[in-house]
Amino acid sequence: xxxxxxxxxxxxxxxxxxxxxxxxxxxxxxxxxxxxxxxxxxxxxxxxxxxxxxxxxxxxxxxxxxxxxxxxxxxxxxxx
Amino acid sequence: xxxxxxxxxxxxxxxxxxxxxxxxxxxxxxxxxxxxxxxxxxxxxxxxxxxxxxxxxxxxxxxxxxxxxxxxxxxxxxxxxxxxxxxxxxxxxxxxxxxxxxxxxxxxxxxxxxxxxxxxxxxxxxxxxxxxxxxxxxxxxxxxxxxxxxxxxxxxxxxxxxxxxxxxxxxxxxxxxxxxxxxxxxxxxxxxxxxxxxxxxxxxxxxxxxxxxxxxxxxxxxxxxxxxx
Numbered sequence: 001x002x003x004x005x006x007x008x009x010x011x012x013x014x015x016x017x018x019x020x021x022x023x024x025x026x027x028x029x030x031x032x033x034x035x036x037x038x039x040x041x042x043x044x045x046x047x048x049x050x051x052x053x054x055x056x057x058x059x060x061x062x063x064x065x066x067x068x069x070x071x072x073x074x075x076x077x078x079x080x
Numbered sequence: 081x082x083x084x085x086x087x088x089x090x091x092x093x094x095x096x097x098x099x100x101x102x103x104x105x106x107x108x109x110x111x112x113x114x115x116x117x118x119x120x121x122x123x124x125x126x127x128x129x130x131x132x133x134x135x136x137x138x139x140x141x142x143x144x145x146x147x148x149x150x151x152x153x154x155x156x157x158x159x160x161x162x163x164x165x166x167x168x169x170x171x172x173x174x175x176x177x178x179x180x181x182x183x184x185x186x187x188x189x190x191x192x193x194x195x196x197x198x199x200x201x202x203x204x205x206x207x208x209x210x211x212x213x214x215x216x217x218x219x220x221x222x223x224x225x226x227x228x229x230x231x232x233x234x235x236x237x238x239x240x241x242x243x244x245x246x247x248x249x250x251x252x253x254x255x256x257x258x259x260x261x262x263x264x265x266x267x268x269x270x271x272x273x274x275x276x277x278x279x280x281x282x283x284x285x286x287x288x289x290x291x292x293x294x295x296x297x298x299x300x301x302x303x304x305x306x307x308x309x
Contacts, residue, residue, distance in 0.1 A: 013183075066137070070181045070230070
């Protein structure tokens with residue numbers, strides 16, 4: 001089963017890399033960029049009895065290792 | 081007093097700490113490889129600087145879950161002193177021994193230079209040879225030293241005397257241009273509540289010998305030896 005995890009910085013946490021990307025886009029002539037937030041994308045291939053079981057397992061992976069919830073949020077997608 | 085230095089793949093300040101500790105202690109500390117699941121009896125554990133596990137995922141995240149860190153966390157919870165420097169600070173925050181997180185420097189640059197630090201609390205085994213308010217000089221060398229935590233935790237750290245060091249101007253005043261990495265409240269190092277764990281981005285071991293250009297770091301190791309012997 002495929003699980004996809006999107007990890008993003010929480011609202012209010014400064015993202016200097018996102019800011020730098022936004023500036024670079026501006027200097028390339030993309031004038032309509034209001035804000036850029038950079039994150040991580042992790043794809044997992046896992047064994048699980050059901051989509052719900054997979055989600056629960058990945059949820060535990062996120063809270064223990066994949067994300068640091070002091071500064072990051074995560075979203076999980078399961079594709080069975 | 082018995083001291084041990086944890087060595088991860090990618091640690092690069094382990095030998096510097098070994099030398100600094102040996103000078104103050106009069107004998108060599110034990111060097112402990114990250115695969116060790118059991119530790120000898122120790123009064124002080126140092127988690128040194130470097131780039132453990134290549135900074136994969138997040139700085140310190142992989143090391144925080146290594147076999148040896150489970151034991152370090154258990155010892156720390158039982159009161160053993162833990163000094164976590166630079167990457168070590170990142171490791172112990174990821175392991176949950178200290179609150180908050182070290183984010184990428186606000187400038188996005190790797191910064192390697194000496195900084196001035198104000199000692200915020202001399203009431204610990206780590207800082208007893210300093211005076212509260214004293215300004216000391218130590219080097220920093222990091223890309224991710226931007227200390228961040230939520231407002232409630234920050235208020236708790238500040239209220240509980242858990243700030244050990246702040247980045248400051250040479251005269252001890254706090255100025256935005258004296259904060260090298262964007263850390264909230266210019267925090268350079270914090271204690272746990274019991275002040276038995278210290279995490280700090282600056283490197284006391286790199287200015288602990290006159291031949292290195294300064295000795296302000298030596299007082300930390302001398303103080304630890306005095307307190308724990």
